[in-house]
Amino acid sequence: SSGINAEYGEGSSRLLKRNHFLNCVTKRGTFVGNSLAVLALCYTASSALVCMGREKEDIWNDVLGGGITGGFYKSTRGVRTAATFTGVGMIAGLAVNLINGTLDHGKHYAADTISDTVRDLWER
Numbered sequence: 320s321s322g323i324n325a326e327y328g329e330g331s332s333r334l335l336k337r338n339h340f341l342n343c344v345t346k347r348g349t350f351v352g353n354s355l356a357v358l359a360l361c362y363t364a365s366s367a368l369v370c371m372g373r374e375k376e377d378i379w380n381d382v383l384g385g386g387i388t389g390g391f392y393k394s395t396r397g398v399r400t401a402a403t404f405t406g407v408g409m410i411a412g413l414a415v416n417l418i419n420g421t422l423d424h425g426k427h428y429a430a431d432t433i434s435d436t437v438r439d440l441w442e443r
Contacts, residue, residue, distance in 0.1 A: 362388040362412070378416050378436050385412020 366384030370376055389408020390401045420428040 358388060358392060361391060362408075362415075365391075366412070377439075378413070378432055381412040381416035382409050383412070385409050385415065388412075 362384055365387040366380050369383045369387070370380040373380065385408040386405045387408070389411070390405035392408070393404040394401045417429045417432065420432060
């Protein structure tokens with residue numbers, strides 16, 4: 320058995336459990352916050368570089384920026400893991416674009432953007 324009950328027993332007081340929880344959060348919280356800040360910085364920089372390189376502002380900048388960030392973030396774990404996280408990053412970039420666009424431009428942004436992107440792909 321693992322968790323707080325294994326460590327302190329079933330009869331532990333709420334105060335002891337709450338204190339244990341807060342200690343764990345303060346120990347791990349800075350690591351998680353720093354990791355998210357690094358991911359956000361890498362995503363923003365890679366999306367901007369892709370936009371500058373393509374000289375076009377569209378959904379693909381966020382998708383490619385997310386892919387670059389995901390691949391870079393897990394690049395030390397091997398090619399297979401980096402490729403997996405490149406895909407995860409691309410999906411996250413798409414989600415960020417659609418959520419941000421929906422908040423900025425209204426509820427029809429996602430459908431309009433996806434249909435415009437599909438139309439652009441078929442025109443090439």
